[in-house]
Amino acid sequence: MAMLAAKLLMFLFLSQGQHCLAAGLDNCIFLGEEGKNSLYEEGDVVIGGLFPLHYSPVSSLPKYKTKPTPISYKYFSSRALRWMLTMTFAIKEINHRSDLLPHLKLGFHIRDSCDDIPVSLSAALLLVNGQPDVGTRAESLNRDKGLERNSHYNVSCAAAQTVSPVIIGDAASGVSMALLKALGSFHIPLVSYFASCSCLSNQKEFPTFMRTMPSDAFQIRALARLVSYFGWTWVGVIGVDSDYARFAIQLFLKESVKYGVCVSYTHFYPVGLSQQALDELLDVIQMSSSKVIINFSNESEMQGIMREVRYRNITSLQWIANCYVKGQRI
Template structure:
């Protein structure tokens, strides 16, 4: 690996005593990299931050040695994360109750959000910082400056690459922004921890969010990376439980070419869904929004992943497209005391290439002797005026000095304190009762990285009033703020908290939303995004062959059947004493019709029945009175009596049909 001091690597991580350790000097191989931020200490904490991103594509000619990569953008937001790390370390060094006998230092490098660059920088961190600047250093001197732990990186894919390289040496890596659920695999990444919740929880929150607003037909896009692939795979699995389907799933490359943008935008325009979940970073989102603006596509409801849910820099050019955006943001610190002053007090900008470049970008000027003019392709560098040195950061807005949304910065702050508390627990170890072989303890000024990770896994502390602890996978408790992008009267962006997701809450109450304060892209209510309209009561769903479950037809219930809820899968038959209403949505009691004694027909029937019965009984009495006469005897007296009795009964039976029927009738 270029620029890695391989001899030092052998002496620190398992080289034989008679080989590298016996050498007086460790030779620096490759080109020396000077762009770093370093401060000495008893324990030097390494840091990796994506200060540059979006590489400029170039084709090597193979005629000359390839030049260093150039990048389009400088991230002042990432610079704030870096400065938060230096602030936290200086704050700890000033405390008397935490590591009073130990001074923390730092060694910070730019990862450029690029795996090769980040891997090279990490190897430089774990091999130490040259003090004299010469190419040959004392191995003992370098050993004092090596970083036994690294805070970084921001991207999940970069962090995975670092772990596969550094994990063999048991060097702990504490990420402040890598959220891929794949990193929770402790068998594959046993030395990984993070102050960023796993995507497994964010995806649960996203699935509940789209279900809450009735969006069952959503587009899902993501950058071609492990971060997005694992997240989208989890979302597709989780959304099934809520009846949510993806109208399309599309991955696009990190370096977005015009062809890739055209393919993505064609998919978005052709789909009927106006709700889009984008699992990506801020840089990729810039390119997508630029093309959407060019095509004049409006009315989209964006659902942001935590990577860009609070990226205010996107609002400056694409505010009209992002109004109403919803996204889950990681836990915010209301304030980190002293951080604002630390960020704006940059009296040493000439000493740091990173700060010098930020200053030039911020005020569009150049510093004498700056090494940054070719770092990211600035063509008009020498056309700029010299920096006066009297510029004030408080006079201009910059994501660097904006401390209203301290989320990732807060994660960096907690990561530093995680290492500090682990070192404190190591310092409190009692000889003979230690956790290592034969009850031994580790020396806080001379320990192995695997000894530090032991204490980090068991850390339990408070940071700015929040209880910080980790589960068996090295993940913190999952809590997200639901943010809504709203336009202020002056056109500026206002990130409004409209809800939250707390994974520690009981099931069914993990997601809380205040829908009345949400500002939507179009209108005053959430837009509809469904493949098929809901089937009303009185009908049932029939699936369309070969299409997602969210796409269906509605069929009316058959005769004698009803469905009393929306989107019923089947209809039920009514009982014998009930029948369906006209809408076939409810079984109602059958209507019983009967003749009443107060109705005309009832009165007529009653009169006829009584009159006929009286006539029959009259003849019966007459026949009984003259039963001994030859006429009666000749007409079969017994049969005549029987017929008259039954005839009277038949007339009286008609009375049973008058009045409301009862059980005994």
């Protein structure tokens, strides 16, 4: 009986507290920072865009005890810039033509996703809800100063920019999957230009996902035929610890059997390649008799591996990279 009374008192306390909070804070609160890297042009229909213009090779895991500190995204992606400019160019070309969408102007709202799931989710929610008015950040309300001292702030979440009914992005398969799980319930279409994971082809799980890039299933078949053509029947397979790499390696293991290719080992390494992770990876490679290595990763991880390989003067290895890696940078 005492436990029931305690639960009832707690419920009344929380209900009253939420009521007072809502009354004192108007409609809603926009928590956090809305970011600075964005490009906006008004239109009758504003198309959202997410592009990893900046990125960092080090990924920090949340501890859920303190507010996460901002990550320094010190690297700039020229390829992502080209993707972004392609989108803006296409929209402007459509607006200039009268035979495509007459009496309708397309706009765009583009944000930097930083190749990071938390940043991408925050940016995507801003796109589909509209950019909050300037000055409506509620960070000052989170400093335990009380509602009275903040009553002069306009904390309404009214959108100052047109919401986006569709988002173009993101580049990474893992980021796109996280966006789909967050936005899928609202039936917001997501059109990716670079996410190739075969797992995203499941229309029952991701009915609102579309892409302009073919599935990894075709690339994996080509890789299996490639190693078979050159007579490389004893290979090592490595990949970054992500949904994309795990699904790709799983497909490759199935396809390689059809062509008589045997896999010496499979090894996954973390997204943020530390020196310890590099040492473990290269120890596995050097202990194996396989001289052909297939790597499923992003460009930043591949660059880190190649730098360490050169530093250790490891030679006589044949490296095969997936489509995410540009050869001229390695």
